[in-house]
Amino acid sequence: MQPYLSIQGVTKTFGSFTALHNVSVDIHKNEFVCLLGPSGCGKTTLLRIIAGLEQPTTGSVHVGGKDITKLPPAKRNFGMVFQSYALFPNMTAKQNIAYGLKGKGYSRSEMKEKVEAAIVQVDLAHVADRYPSHLSGGQQQRVALARAIVLEPDFLLLDEPLSALDAKVRTRLRRELRELQEKLGITTIMVTHDQEEALTMSDRIVVMNRAEIVQVGTPNEIYEQPNSPFVADFVGxxxxxxxxxxxxxxxxxxxxxxxxxxxxxxxxxxxxxxxxxxxxxxxxxxxxxxxxxxxxxxxxxxxxxxxxxxxxxxxxxxxxxxxxxxxxxxxxxx
The missing domain is CATH 2.40.50.100 (RNA polymerase II/Efflux pump adaptor protein, barrel-sandwich hybrid domain)
Known part of the structure; x- marks a missing residue:
């Protein structure tokens, strides 16, 4: 089966610093993949290269068999959720979600329909007219997620989206996020340094260390059959x-x-x-x-x-x- 997203031989250097070294991984359609590793291992750099926010020094990125390595972010159909949520404080939840649809050629009624559908999907109907400062951390995270999925992206990129939340909310949102991903059938790549998050949410885990991929496998394979002391020690x-x-x-x-x-x-x-x-x-x-x-x-x-x-x-x-x-x-x- 041809992979949906294929990263091939990607290296990224910043001056004398190597952020990624010869990274290759294939991700299949509708798959939920976690990039897991310690701080500074290169996982966020890899996510930014997939998004087009960084260009690889060498190597390529393909989506559906098409080389998108040089394609700017605006030409790539992806949704992204950051750790900080990056919500506009002067816009309501509903307005934040609608923002990404502007300039896409939708009529006002089409935009309203799409926003309302996204609000229902993330269970925010009761707070749709509130501003971010009047929303809990979990609700702000849902707004950021709805803003990403309202565009009906080909894939969803999540950069430690739950790390700012307290433990109980984080555990609940893990489950909700995974259920939403399965319902939408959207290919999702999530960066995390939280091994429990990776084990409980992903179809496959890509373990990274020192700018390289050290093991790829299902949560069970990574936990039960680690291929090195580093993986064994980092996961569990x-x-x-x-x-x-x-x-x-x-x-x-x-x-x-x-x-x-x-x-x-x-x-x-x-x-x-x-x-x-x-x-x-x-x-x-x-x-x-x-x-x-x-x-x-x-x-x-x-x-x-x-x-x-x-x-x-x-x-x-x-x-x-x-x-x-x-x-x-x-x-x-x-």
């Missing part, structure tokens, strides 16, 4: 196990380590206990076969924690799920 919690083998290192997720009363497995001492609501995250001190001390993180259900009467400095036994151990070559360590 991970334990790197001290190993005498100089050629490789092993790792295991906290949920794939179990504990039992002392004497039935690898001996360990509880160093710290963190309450996480539905579970406890334990930090355990144990010894390797070489006699070195190492810290292992384990997630334990609240029920089991109470059953075992876990407490700091108490002794327990560890059990590692052999089929869940991850092995990396030492040269893969980032």
């Amino acid at each position: 919690a991970i334990n790197f196990l001290n190993d005498p083998d100089p050629r490789s290192c092993m790792a295991v997720r906290p949920e794939h380590v179990s504990i039992s009363p002392s004497g039935q497995g690898m001996p360990a001492i509880i160093h710290n206990i963190e309450f996480r609501g539905a579970f406890y995250r334990l930090s355990l001190l144990t010894e390797t076969k070489a006699g070195e001390t190492q810290m292992i993180t384990v997630d334990v259900s609240a029920q089991l924690s109470h059953q075992l009467q876990l407490a700091k400095n108490s002794a327990v036994s560890l059990h590692l799920a052999a089929d869940k151990l991850l092995t990396f070559h030492k040269e893969a360590v980032v």
Whole structure:
């Protein structure tokens, strides 16, 4: 199947600084893809190149088989939502949404119809005549989203659109944004540094680090089969196990380590206990076969924690799920 959006060998330099190095990725129609990585890894630069706001130093961008690398932003049919929302403070929600339609050749009645449809899609009918200063952060984000989708774009570009919101609103809007994307069937690319956001929202995740793409896969593939210690560490919690083998290192997720009363497995001492609501995250001190001390993180259900009467400095036994151990070559360590 031919990709809808294809980025081919894109490099972007600013003087002596390389923001992107030989980046290639294909995105399919109606797909929701997250560009995930730490600050400064190049993900926003890549989004801006897709939008035409930056030109690649080398490489190309194709949409539907057509080379759009040199096409200006105004000639690319995309909607964009920024972290700051960029709403006009002197315009109501409705007027902000309508702004992008001006000069597109629509009649007044057509514009009204499109704006009202977009307002309904993002559930803003009850605040359509309010100014941004009288809207909550979540409502402002919806206005910015409606302003993007009212243009019926070919694809939607989101630059950390939820990062300015508090945790509870952010969680709700993740779900709403994904449901809206599925309903509209719009190809969407979202930049985020939030691994939970990427895991819960995307069809595929593009993990970036140091100006390069380091892994592309479904959320399950990225989490369960990371191809490097960097990906394993960046996406979710991970334990790197001290190993005498100089050629490789092993790792295991906290949920794939179990504990039992002392004497039935690898001996360990509880160093710290963190309450996480539905579970406890334990930090355990144990010894390797070489006699070195190492810290292992384990997630334990609240029920089991109470059953075992876990407490700091108490002794327990560890059990590692052999089929869940991850092995990396030492040269893969980032």
